Amino acid sequence: MNPDRRPYILLNYAMSLDGKISTEDRDPVRFTSGIDRRLMDEIRADVDAVLIGAGTLRAEDPPVRIQAAERRDERTRMGKSPHPVSIVLSRSMRIPSEGRYWKDGQVERIIATAVQTPADRSLPFQEKAEVIRAGETSVDLDELCRMLSDRGIRRLLVEGGGEVNMAFWAAGLVDEVYLTLCPVVIGGRNAPTAADGAGLDADRFRKLRLVESRRVGQEFFLRYRVVRSRS
Numbered sequence: 001m002n003p004d005r006r007p008y009i010l011l012n013y014a015m016s017l018d019g020k021i022s023t024e025d026r027d028p029v030r031f032t033s034g035i036d037r038r039l040m041d042e043i044r045a046d047v048d049a050v051l052i053g054a055g056t057l058r059a060e061d062p063p064v065r066i067q068a069a070e071r072r073d074e075r076t077r078m079g080k081s082p083h084p085v086s087i088v089l090s091r092s093m094r095i096p097s098e099g100r101y102w103k104d105g106q107v108e109r110i111i112a113t114a115v116q117t118p119a120d121r122s123l124p125f126q127e128k129a130e131v132i133r134a135g136e137t138s139v140d141l142d143e144l145c146r147m148l149s150d151r152g153i154r155r156l157l158v159e160g161g162g163e164v165n166m167a168f169w170a171a172g173l174v175d176e177v178y179l180t181l182c183p184v185v186i187g188g189r190n191a192p193t194a195a196d197g198a199g200l201d202a203d204r205f206r207k208l209r210l211v212e213s214r215r216v217g218q219e220f221f222l223r224y225r226v227v228r229s230r231s
Contacts, residue, residue: 008176010156012159044083064086114136170200183219
């Protein structure tokens with residue numbers, strides 16, 4: 001896919017020492033520090049849209065918005081909306097229509113789904129979000145990215161979960177990663193990781209270059225850029 005026809009795509013996630021991003025039961029546990037949460041806010045403030053998967057919405061009901069008033073004010077001074085566009089990726093559209101995620105009226109919301117998803121499932125969201133369709137039976141990420149680019153979204157932040165992250169990796173769409181390594185062990189053979197799903201064959205592994213690292217307290221904050229093949 002021509003990178004000029006898609007946003008620059010970043011992943012951001014926190015991970016335990018054993019590679020988990022949550023528990024087996026997908027409990028909405030918080031194992032990061034306030035420093036990490038402030039960094040999340042900073043990264044969100046620098047993008048045009050934030051994308052989460054339906055599983056993350058069901059498990060965590062996260063308020064995807066910018067918390068710090070000064071960052072919202074800075075976006076407004078730059079001619080942007082106070083918050084980035086919030087996108088939910090849901091093939092089935094079986095997602096809750098109430099909860100924390102929907103509370104802030106200043107957030108523009110999009111639900112990205114498939115063409116064949118029954119139209120009546122969009123009814124509970126008519127006044128809450130715009131529904132866009134890309135791909136026949138599942139969401140085609142290449143097509144979705146072209147649609148977002150055409151809407152002026154230049155920087156897209158993906159906040160998981162693991163299967164959504166893996167879908168972007170498999171499609172070759174990730175450009176940069178922000179990773180917080182946390183001093184905790186979660187365990188569980190079925191606990192989600194930062195890249196779940198079928199995985200990649202050895203000849204398709206994604207290679208990255210470390211561009212920034214710092215330790216704050218007991219956490220490590222790492223930033224990587226994807227190494228693109230010259231072929």
